[in-house]
Amino acid sequence: MNKLLSLIVPVFNEEEVLPASYARMSAAMQALTGYDYEIIYVNDGSRDGTMKRLRAIAGEHKEVRVISFSRNFGHQLAVTAGMDNARGDALIIIDADLQDPPEVIAELVKAWENGADIAYGKRLKREGETVFKKLTAFCYYRLLNAISAYPIPLDSGVFRLLDKKVADVFLKMREHNRFLRGMSGWMGFDA
Incomplete structure (x- = not known):
């Protein structure tokens, strides 16, 4: 019996990118041999045609499920809702905007197969962001990492x-204001 991978995709006003995003994510998952997969989209209160596109995708593809919020609750809660509904042996979290290439999923799965409890996708470049956004993100996370007792990748x-065991521990911590990047290092699992 194949192991199940759950791909969790939080979305907010992503109508335009969804067809290409689904195609690349689905292709990346299908390329993995020995695994079944599910894709869980979490619509975080989008106001454009995102939900209509998600319904169409889910209607055509049995591996796709959609959760929809009544309003925008924020990225971290959308991720949490996806995790709450995931059935996989491992959960992969990726944004729909293709800033992170789905083709790298195979590398994350390989790290997991080799014993990692958490595998991080590292951004080599940040496309579509202003110089100011890139600079502030660069400085903020390095400063936060310097003053934190726990590593933040x-x-x-x-x-x-x-x-799945990491996701189960994470889901037991029901903080309202979550910070997945920080909580991942704090839990102490092998990365």
Whole structure:
């Protein structure tokens, strides 16, 4: 029996990118041999045609499920809702905007197969962001890491793989204001 991978994709006003995003994510998951997969989209109160596109994708593809919020509750809660509904042996979190290439999922899965409980996708470049945004993110996470007692992976966004046991521990911590990047290092699992 194949292991199940759950791809969790929080979305907010992503109508335009969804067709290309789904195509690349689906292709990346299909390229993995020996695994079944599910894709869980979490619509975080989008106001454009995102939900209509998600319904169409889910209607055509049995591996796709959609959760929809009544309003925008924020990225971290959207990720949490996806985790709450995931059935996989490992959970992969990726944003729909393709800032992180889905083709790298195979590398995260390989790290997991080799014993990592958490595998981080590291951003080599940040496309579509202003110089100011890049600079502030660069400085903020390095400063935060310097003063934190627990490691926060540098140059990684939300794109990561979590073993089911890590996700289960994370889900027991029901803080309202979550910070997945910080909590991942704090839990102490092998990365």
